[in-house]
Amino acid sequence: MMLKAVVFDLDGVITDTAHLHFLAWRAVAQEIGIAIDETFNEELKGISRMDSLMRILRHGGKEKAFDHPQRLALASKKNALYVRSLASLTHESLLPGIPEVLAEIRAANVRTGLASVSLNASGILRALGIQQAFDFCADASRIACSKPDPEIFLTACAGLNVRPQEAIGIEDAAAGVEAINAAGMQSVGIGPGLDHAGLQLRSTRELSWKCLTDFWASRTVLIRN
Template identity: 30%
Template structure:
């Protein structure tokens, strides 16, 4: 088995199929209001905080773009569709969490999403108790790709970054984990791996089931 003490997970796009769910809400809004080319700026926002997402959208559509109004409507749509445990989980979530618990490894979360949302979604899915620590977007001052969120997660679980794997789906997440000295594993979601990601990651795998196999060997 690989030598490591902890795994730090991203949440959106790694544990939940929420990146796709959120994008579908935004694409629905774009169609409703005639906003063109929404997919490209949305994908640029993956793995970032609400603040950085707002900046990216204003850069794409101009300072007069009513981002806050649209974000509120997209959020309402999302919660109506997926709250209460209806948010689909990615394949292999229970398998990897059970494996890590059985092996006595620390489990942390480093998500750019707000803490209350993170807690609600993990609780609704019945997996909150697996996590030793949650570090969320409202607990750090810098967004991914800055390593602050991963370094704080390692600090909270008492593990050196080099002894922790980070599981990420987004480019900014992999950049963040690599910059923090963790061992990044990319499990691509909306964005495919590319040459930079191959270079920054210890490995790129198709699913969390594959990650369990990788860690076991």
């Protein structure tokens, strides 16, 4: 079976906006009397804005202290702070190896997709100057269920007109790897603690077209056997 598409997560794979998310969430949490640190912020990787807010409220014992309109207002405030911080992103904010692997995939005539639960995905790609590198972008506006549900990766594959079995997904979060696996794609995990990924790499520095094709070939042999 040929590899026809590679689908990337955004935060932590293409660029690292985790710290920007943390600063915005910390500011909102402080306003309502909840303290969070960067260790706790790791739990928010790969999940939607509202799911992140609910985890913060549970963390602070205030899950029932705010009604739905108030929760929406808190999430909107966080997003406004985060969007303002995106002005700091440039092409230099791409993680190591990402410009090269995107170019290599394009040169191999394999399709590239994005699967991000961020509603700001398109703006981030524009700020990074790589919006033309992707054939299709699936973001939170296109789905009902967040990761670890596979919907966003299935949506990306549908937008790329490939079957999930013909694609690799790349993630840095446990929920994202779980979503890729559930979609029926081959999974690549970037970073520690992702041993449920088909291939685990320490950083994007190890990510290359050769790495992906070698992994694909090895998985294809396993499936045949």
